[in-house]
Amino acid sequence: MNGHSTSPPSYWYSESTEDERGARVMEAMRLYRAAEMTMRRQTQTSMAMGENELLVLRFLTRAGAADQDVTPITLARHLGVSTASVTALLDRLERSGHVVRAPHPSDRRKVVVSLTSHADAEMRETLAAMHARMMQATRGMSEGETQAVTAFLQRMRCAVADVCAERSLGCCGLASTAPESSASAPLVPGAAA
Numbered sequence: 001m002n003g004h005s006t007s008p009p010s011y012w013y014s015e016s017t018e019d020e021r022g023a024r025v026m027e028a029m030r031l032y033r034a035a036e037m038t039m040r041r042q043t044q045t046s047m048a049m050g051e052n053e054l055l056v057l058r059f060l061t062r063a064g065a066a067d068q069d070v071t072p073i074t075l076a077r078h079l080g081v082s083t084a085s086v087t088a089l090l091d092r093l094e095r096s097g098h099v100v101r102a103p104h105p106s107d108r109r110k111v112v113v114s115l116t117s118h119a120d121a122e123m124r125e126t127l128a129a130m131h132a133r134m135m136q137a138t139r140g141m142s143e144g145e146t147q148a149v150t151a152f153l154q155r156m157r158c159a160v161a162d163v164c165a166e167r168s169l170g171c172c173g174l175a176s177t178a179p180e181s182s183a184s185a186p187l188v189p190g191a192a193a
Helices: 017-047 051-065 072-079 083-095 117-138 143-160 163-167
Strands: 099-103 111-115
Touching: 017 051, 017 117, 051 072, 051 083, 051 099, 051 111, 051 117, 072 083, 072 111, 083 099, 111 117
Parallel strands: none
Antiparallel strands: 099 111
16 A cells, blocks of 8 residues: 555645635535525525425425425425425414415316415515525536536535435546536525525
């Protein structure tokens, strides 16, 4: 054994130029995540809700835009919690006027959950300015820049989730194959509300 490691060192302790550039990127990502966490706390405070309530509202917003029915079981799977926990969460959201439960249109054994117009208006009012600023930050990016940023974030998601080692994929490296379709891949953890 020659004492040389083939794996890159921790980005905090490396002295190579390439790792120094990577450390700057990691620091920028850390600062972004901190800002996003602050925004999420402010949103939760503004709407008097917890993280799971906001995740449900976001999920229902996207499902409604795609004209998809959402059941409590769908929400339990999305959140990774029990159906009993989802029932308690939906009870709170229904009491606050954010969701309604109704019989499924074609399967009377099921219930569908949807946003109320009040919830939609409150979310738009609370998040519209922030979403507009975020979209403004993406304006002016070329297609090449967009692909580079998206591919980088997908590699980072893969690295953080340890998918590379788990599935023997090279998705964490630059030489990886084309990134997964964003339709099938979950959003980057911590993506904007």
